[in-house]
Amino acid sequence: MSTSTNHIGRKISRIRELRDMKQEALAQALGTNQQAISIMENSETIEEAKLIAVAEALGVTPEAIKNFSEESAINYFNNIHDNNFTNSNGAIAQNHSCTFNPLDKLMEVIEENKKLYERLLQSEKEKIAYLEKLIK
Template sequence: MSTLTKPNHIGRKISRIRELRDMKQEALAQALGTNQQAISALENSETISDEKLIDVAKALGVSVEALKNFSDEAAINYFNNFYDNSIGGGNGTFNNQCTFNPLDKLIESYDENKKLYERLLESEKEKNAYLEKFLKDK
């Protein structure tokens, strides 16, 4: 049986969103304060009350509209477009180009380490001078 025959099967939509969120039925059951068998029955239901749908949407971290309008094709298109835009240099959200020279950062960290070492060395010299003075006084 194809999922296209029942496009408004809300239980299947809940199941797919739960799977995409990498959530087990037990975890959803715990979030809703019920058991795994109730979630299984919920995911096999064609219709669900609006109150229950609000609770499920909140537990899954999506809006009720997202639950009602979910389709695998739309999700695939969303991720494909996101991937194409972010990698292809389009108007994507993420641009993974380095904005600094890694060698400059390495040299900065080297210089900072050198300064810290010099401060530590100076501190040790002061400590030794203090201890020598203390021992001479005794």
């Protein structure tokens, strides 16, 4: 489906799909029903007030809907991919920036578990001693 034309309904439909939103969700956000959204997405033009409400529900500007094209969306996502996920050699970049050493955190958890186990073991020993005392 090409959105290079000025068919506002198709553009709304495409943006909604890219935002992983169903017609029912958009209808609920606009206080209408799914059938009204379907009719709107099949309309070539939409009144400005409704366009503003739809844009707000989709989290975009009315201009973004008016100027939307598949090509610009593809370029946008390709640029994000190129800038964030690959380094200058084309290899996938690791964007992890831990502020702590994960192994240190793991050792802390192990030590904490060991202390809890020792406390539990001591508690069980005290319980056994108390029960033995009661039996005698």
